[in-house]
Amino acid sequence: MSVLPAVLTPATALLDGAAIKVLLVLSLAGAAALLVRGRPTALSLLLRRALTLAVVALGVVAVLLPDTVTDVAQLLGVGRGADLLLYVLCVTFLFVTIGLYLRLGQLHDRQVELARRHALLEAEVARLRGDDA
Amino acid sequence: MPPTTAPFPCVVIPMHDEAAVIAEVVREVRRGFARVVCVDDGSSDDSAALARAAGAEVVVHPINLGQGAAIETGIRAALRDPAVTHVVTFDADGQHRVDDALAMVETAATHDVQVVLGSRFLGDVSTLPAARRRLLRAATAFSRATTGLALTDAHNGLRVLRRDAAADLRVRLHGMSHASEILGTIARRGWSYREHPVTIDYTPYSRAKGQRAYNAANILFEVACHRLRHAA
Numbered sequence: 001m002s003v004l005p006a007v008l009t010p011a012t013a014l015l016d017g018a019a020i021k022v023l024l025v026l027s028l029a030g031a032a033a034l035l036v037r038g039r040p041t042a043l044s045l046l047l048r049r050a051l052t053l054a055v056v057a058l059g060v061v062a063v064l065l066p067d068t069v070t071d072v073a074q075l076l077g078v079g080r081g082a083d084l085l086l087y088v089l090c091v092t093f094l095f096v097t098i099g100l101y102l103r104l105g106q107l108h109d110r111q112v113e114l115a116r117r118h119a120l121l122e123a124e125v126a127r128l129r130g131d132d133a
Numbered sequence: 134m135p136p137t138t139a140p141f142p143c144v145v146i147p148m149h150d151e152a153a154v155i156a157e158v159v160r161e162v163r164r165g166f167a168r169v170v171c172v173d174d175g176s177s178d179d180s181a182a183l184a185r186a187a188g189a190e191v192v193v194h195p196i197n198l199g200q201g202a203a204i205e206t207g208i209r210a211a212l213r214d215p216a217v218t219h220v221v222t223f224d225a226d227g228q229h230r231v232d233d234a235l236a237m238v239e240t241a242a243t244h245d246v247q248v249v250l251g252s253r254f255l256g257d258v259s260t261l262p263a264a265r266r267r268l269l270r271a272a273t274a275f276s277r278a279t280t281g282l283a284l285t286d287a288h289n290g291l292r293v294l295r296r297d298a299a300a301d302l303r304v305r306l307h308g309m310s311h312a313s314e315i316l317g318t319i320a321r322r323g324w325s326y327r328e329h330p331v332t333i334d335y336t337p338y339s340r341a342k343g344q345r346a347y348n349a350a351n352i353l354f355e356v357a358c359h360r361l362r363h364a365a
Contacts, residue, residue: 036361109305112198116206119172123192123210 017077020087027091031098038102048099055092140242142293143168143217144234145207146189147200148225152178154338158227159187165231168217170210172203180225201304201311208299218242220299224290226339233331237293240329247298248319248326250284251291255330262335268346275353276313279360280320284328288312291331298324309348310355317360 038044062069062085069081078084144166148155155171162169171184175197185191192210194203204222211220219241221234229251237249254273258266269288276287292315294302301322306314319326333339 036358111196112202112305115195115198116202116209119192119194119206120210120213123190124213127190 020076020078020084023076024087024091028094031091031094034095034102035098038098040106138218140218140238141168141216142166142219142221142238143170143211143214144221144223145204145211146171146184146223146225147174147203147207148172148176148180148184149174149197149200149203150176150178150180151225151342152176152180152183154227155180155225156183156187158223158225159184159189161227161231162223162234163188165235166221168211168214170207171225172207172210174198174200174203199311200309201306201314204311205302205304208294208302212296212300218296220294220296222290222292222294224339226342227336228333228339229291230332230334233329234291234293237291237329237331240327241293241295244327245295245325246327247295247324249293250286250326250328251289251331252284252286252328253289253331253333254285255328256332260335261333262340264346265335268349272349272352276316279356280316282316282320282326284316286328287316289331289333298322306355306359310352310359313352313356314359317356 062081066081069084071081073079073081073084076084078087144162146155146158146162146169148171151158159169159171169189171181171189171191173181173184173191173193175194181191181193190210192206194206198206207222208220211217219238221238223229223234233251233256237251240246241249253261254269261269269286273284273287276282277284288309290312302315302318304311304314318324
């Protein structure tokens with residue numbers, strides 16, 4: 001098996017653990033797409049909620065039946081359950097970070113508009129007061 | 134419609150902690166322009182009071198929002214007066230010349246273009262430090278390639294916007310990336326534009342207030358992200 005990596009051709013090395021590789025590359029591509037065109041839609045909200053629920057449910061399963069994590073990991077071509085957990089953690093972290101980044105951007109835009117209206121209103125009030133005096 | 138009446142410009146000066154120079158700059162601008170709006174972007178010094186005393190209308194951001202946001206606020210304040218035909222953006226550090234701004238308004242009116250951009254490379258660049266010149270050349274090449282506009286200068290704070298263009302302009306990028314963002318808007322909307330030679334006076338003050346060269350990388354990243362989002 002993997003005790004002889006040198007004899008593997010590059011093509012078969014790519015196929016080694018193909019399932020997890022496909023999943024991870026798809027996840028990273030999804031993260032890039034989210035970064036570029038992420039907009040708050042009803043669908044993205046549903047996805048976020050569904051994923052959160054799924055993570056909680058799977059977490060409970062993983063705690064109660066630790067061996068299932070290893071089984072799933074081997075099914076996907078990952079050696080140990082702990083490795084799979086690390087992969088999932090990395091991808092989740094990436095999505096959470098991008099989500100927060102986009103959210104902060106939206107909040108910043110709203111804050112700018114709010115502060116701007118306040119500033120213009122204040123200037124208008126000062127102008128009117130000056131005219132009255 | 135042909136521009137039969139004389140243009141009535143309003144100068145917008147975004148400022149942040151410019152107490153050392155702002156009074157002199159406003160007085161200078163007031164010599165050529167009747168209306169000056171200063172936007173104080175959350176200064177910690179008394180820039181606002183000094184600008185007001187020098188004869189500018191002052192709008193004060195309650196918190197620091199960035200120069201791009203200050204420009205948009207100033208434009209909105211300027212356009213409240215329906216008589217204003219053009220908005221001039223002018224840097225607070227005294228690097229621009231009022232005569233250049235007046236000539237640019239003249240150009241905007243006679244050629245009836247929506248935007249007139251100041252270009253230091255069409256004018257006298259003898260006072261421009263060599264390192265800065267190289268960086269600006271690179272920035273200009275980048276802007277030309279990404280926007281398709283035939284420009285000779287990419288990051289010049291002196292611009293004239295006709296009323297319709299000014300009313301449509303949104304500046305959302307933080308930091309100094311708004312200069313590239315404005316060029317992108319001109320290209321996307323197909324606004325008519327011209328460049329006009331201007332002279333930049335590089336004083337020790339303006340150089341100290343100027344951007345660090347490595348901020349170009351930040352701008353590059355922000356502009357790239359912005360373009361991608363717009364394309365998507």
